Amino acid sequence: KKIFVFNGPNLNLLGRREPAVYGHETLDDLERRCRDEGARLGVEVDCRQSNHEGQLVDWLHEAGQAVRAGSALGVVLNAAAYTHTSVALHDAIKGAAVPVIELHLSNVHAREAFRHHSYIAPAARGCIVGLGIKGYLLAIQALLD
Ligand code: DQA
Numbered sequence: 001k002k003i004f005v006f007n008g009p010n011l012n013l014l015g016r017r018e019p020a021v022y023g024h025e026t027l028d029d030l031e032r033r034c035r036d037e038g039a040r041l042g043v044e045v046d047c048r049q050s051n052h053e054g055q056l057v058d059w060l061h062e063a064g065q066a067v068r069a070g071s072a073l074g075v076v077l078n079a080a081a082y083t084h085t086s087v088a089l090h091d092a093i094k095g096a097a098v099p100v101i102e103l104h105l106s107n108v109h110a111r112e113a114f115r116h117h118s119y120i121a122p123a124a125r126g127c128i129v130g131l132g133i134k135g136y137l138l139a140i141q142a143l144l145d
Contacts, residue, residue: 002044002064002072003143005034005136008080009051021106023132030133034076037137041144043073053082057092064096072124074099076139083108093123099100102127102138 007027010017015026031047038045050056056079066072077100079089082096087107093100107130108115121127126142 001070002066003038003140004047004072004138005031005045005047005061005074006056006059006063006075007047007078008082011078011080012049012051023105023109023134025125030136033133034136034140037140041140043140043144045140048068053086053088059087060062060089060092060098060100060141061096064098067098074143076100076101076103076143077120077124077137078103078105078136079120083120084114086119088130088143090119090123099143100124101142102129103139105132105135106127106130 012027014022014030015024027049034045036046048059050059060075063072063075066075075098079086083102084091084102100120102118102120102124109129128139131138
């Protein structure tokens with residue numbers, strides 16, 4: 001079985017982007033730590049990043065099919081800024097009936113008001129915010145349970 005980790009816009013800049021908020025580790029570091037956690041727990045972790053909303057929609061549909069086929073458990077989704085704007089991602093999660101854990105590196109509730117609303121949260125199984133990369137590892141554990 002596999003678990004998908006989808007990262008949205010600007011997360012390719014991790015490590016260089018506002019390090020005071022997002023830390024010094026890069027997307028490569030993040031993905032390696034997720035794959036290592038999967039290896040430790042005996043599950044394959046398929047990590048992808050896109051700056052494009054429609055690509056994330058297509059990947060959520062693919063993940064839903066994999067879950068229905070019995071080859072995947074669900075998705076850890078950091079939709080980044082699309083969290084706060086995207087009805088399309090909300091509808092994709094519902095439409096694909098895919099178990100999603102919403103993830104944010106930073107504590108979005110302690111930041112600007114425009115980050116307080118999430119279109120992902122009402123469609124997600126659960127949400128982890130503010131715990132940095134550790135949050136992804138906890139989300140992988142939760143999808144396995
Ligand atoms: C983020 C929080 C979002 O508000 C922001 O747009 C991001 C990253 C996080 O991981 O903390 O790009 O999803």
